[in-house]
Amino acid sequence: MYSIFETAITVRPDDIDMNNHVHYSRYLDYILMARYDQMKKDYKVSMEEFVAQGYSWVASEVTIQYKRPILLQESVTVRTQVKNFHGAQALVSFWIVKGERAKIAAQGEICYTMVSLKSGRPTRIPDDIVEKYQV
Amino acid sequence: MYSIFETAITVRPDDIDMNNHVHYSRYLDYILMARYDQMKKDYKVSMEEFVAQGYSWVASEVTIQYKRPILLQESVTVRTQVKNFHGAQALVSFWIVKGERAKIAAQGEICYTMVSLKSGRPTRIPDDIVEKYQV
Amino acid sequence: MYSIFETAITVRPDDIDMNNHVHYSRYLDYILMARYDQMKKDYKVSMEEFVAQGYSWVASEVTIQYKRPILLQESVTVRTQVKNFHGAQALVSFWIVKGERAKIAAQGEICYTMVSLKSGRPTRIPDDIVEKYQV
């Protein structure tokens, strides 16, 4: 079992769309923000270090269920948890929660694929990276 | 079987992210653009008319598979096709294709829920709306 | 002389463009975020209260000088200061600073016009609002 990590997100006015909610595509931006933050803060391998080592992560599949709209003044937290590693892929669950009672605004899963920056192709996640994610 | 409709999208420089591809959340914006366009052009009920009748569509679930990156200078088309209607929900398949050979950049499904603007709650899709989508 | 207020901004990965800097239009989003934050925190009249009273602020002119690029990992602060009030307009200076030494990334002025939500037209800023901004 992997840990659940979390990142607080500040909703910006430009995230709000004509329906007065956070725009549905911005949820993916919040998740990306959270993963960057957690790579650095929790896994201790920042995306920059990762890139410096010649690798990157790309989202290859996203499933997201929208449960409740998010308003401008609401506090938002993105929680993520690694579900498993398989070859070049890491499957990550996420929950976007809001307000004091941490109600679920959205939840889902993202499959990230590790790619070699040199070849642009998927690369088996090295053991030392998998190791770092064993938290 | 429902028709497949399509909408050409112009990639804008602000859609491109640090990886020199269209940013992964912008794909959802392209799909939304396509649905607005197709509601008007193909189903003959524009979102504005829909709203004037007291209804709106919200995305309640998105599944998207990213297959190939999209570059700034590439031509993009979003194809969508209704899969089925069920209560307040319409399930729509989409394909984002690029270039002359229409290679798939991304594909997936969106579940849209019809909501009443007055109550903010899901509303069974009326027969006359289902009718309009029988194309 | 009016006070200078400040708001910390978290740069998100989606703010970064193909040049690996914060995209030039996002600076305006950071300023808007700062004004919303400062209306609430410093002037004690949140935008929501303002709207509830039937008013809104719209940007009618922006002048911005870009001095230094902002990178993803940099800390950003937006400082703003009212310069003057005139009829329906408030002229506000801003500085977007970054890093520990608060180097200027961008600076400029925004002219905000107060509008009545009912008429959609500019409205002379009422004395009690001007009063609230005398800090």
Added chain:
Amino acid sequence: MYSIFETAITVRPDDIDMNNHVHYSRYLDYILMARYDQMKKDYKVSMEEFVAQGYSWVASEVTIQYKRPILLQESVTVRTQVKNFHGAQALVSFWIVKGERAKIAAQGEICYTMVSLKSGRPTRIPDDIVEKYQV
């Protein structure tokens, strides 16, 4: 006197903000889109070629006056015209017009600075580039 060139822009639903207008920062994205389009179409030196030659353009100052809001269903055209060249800088006037009667939604000027990608520093615009812009 330099020519005025124009580019049609399709307003996307994600461009619309909580005020039901095109968000004020997206105007800068429309201008950038127009410049990219016109570099290729009108000046016959695409941004990609420019970059391949080791150069890029960065916006160093923007002045924009917002005159009328832009709604989702409105047609938008961005017109730009070079005003002058000076050292590393090109001063460009722009007008964002909308609807059949081409009413001005916004207008202003942008100062672009040519930079060398190698040094990251401003570079005097070479005569052959100035030549290409003599249309």
